[in-house]
Amino acid sequence: MRDPVLAWFDAHARDLPWRAPGRTPWGVLVSEVMLQQTPVVRVEPAWCAWMARWPGPADLAAAPTGDVLRAWDRLGYPRRALRLQECARAVVERHGGRLPADEARLLALPGVGAYTAAAVLAFAFGRRSVVLDTNVRRVLARTVAGEALPAPTQTVAETRLAAAYVPDDDATAARWAAASMELGALVCTARSPRCDACPVRDVCRWVAAGRPGDLHAHRRRTQAFTGTDRQVRGRVMALLREALGPVPASAVDAVWPDPAQLARCLDALVADGLVVRVEAASVDDAPTYRLPH
Missing domain, CATH: 1.10.1670.10 (Helix-hairpin-Helix base-excision DNA repair enzymes (C-terminal))
Structure with a gap:
């Protein structure tokens, strides 16, 4: 079966930027993280913009986390963006900024599982x-x-x-x-x-x-998307990404009609490190919310 599939691939493979001759191992890893549950048509422009801004692990490691989350935009649950930045920092600290070509060391990186490690070994190395x-x-x-x-x-x-x-x-x-x-x-x-x-x-x-x-x-x-916690979290993140500063609780409350569900989703976002809740200085005031710095 292999020879016909390989011949077909030679004739029909898509021209994707993370397959280009000048690709870097780090660029391949970024593409694999972005492509998790996200179609290629959405990933390709995001990947190009991301790599132009942060071409290597050291660049992403030093970036403000809020900027990373804004750049991630709507590529799927943004926890993956945080893990990717954690991975970049680990590559800098443990491997001098160069992605290792060893499966065990790849698996030891934050956010890298069996599939991602195998894909990086094949497509990057x-x-x-x-x-x-x-x-x-x-x-x-x-x-x-x-x-x-x-x-x-x-x-x-x-x-x-x-x-x-x-x-x-x-x-x-x-x-x-x-x-x-x-x-x-x-x-x-x-x-x-x-x-x-x-x-x-x-x-x-x-x-x-x-x-x-x-x-x-x-x-x-x-599972339908409408009415789920995923939809609520997405609306909160969209509001905070577009804000110029901390967002008052009243504005956050307006994104969803169910207070209990909204509170549960806010707590989850805070626990995941995606949102920072800034408590008010006075008991008479409400907290504000922002992306991490």
Whole structure:
């Protein structure tokens, strides 16, 4: 299966800035953090602006946290931005400002999990690793297991299967990681797969079985965004990002009609270090809220 996918990738790979010849390992890590649950079309301009402003770990480590959160804007839960800055500071303190090319040292960095470490090894350093994101999981579930979608939770057997398909040499393994991921993103999509354009349609067990439905549909839950704590937190963060100074409690109260839910979300944002609550000097006054400095 590998050769057709690699050939397809050579012809159809997207021209993304974090794949450019001049990319840096740090730029690759930034892209991976931004791409978590955020589509490429939103990440690409944000990544370009981010890297122009803070091209290396030392630049981001020294930046005011409030500026980092404003630049993160609407890329998803902003806790990831704080972790990225913590990671930058750790790279500066532990590794002299250079991202390590060792899996164990990558995993020791704040905010870097198994997937991100594997992706950085492959895409930044051209090393062999098992890069298993939702796209690769879906490609292997269909072509090898004959299932519409992988299980909701990644399994040990699934990881072993993915490892078996990774080529032995570093260069080809890194290309395979990118190619299998790209195939899942562009062709073997979750909802409307383009099987007619797939380079491995002839060996796909899911196609051969008549494209059966999702075996795990009963275990998948999708949560609507409207009315959730995520929506409340997003509104609070948007208000504080746009403010020139501390925001009075009355203005924060106006972003959401449910006081109890708003209070719970504010407490969570403060606990996560994303918002600072400045207590009033007098008991007759209300607190104000701002982004961290």
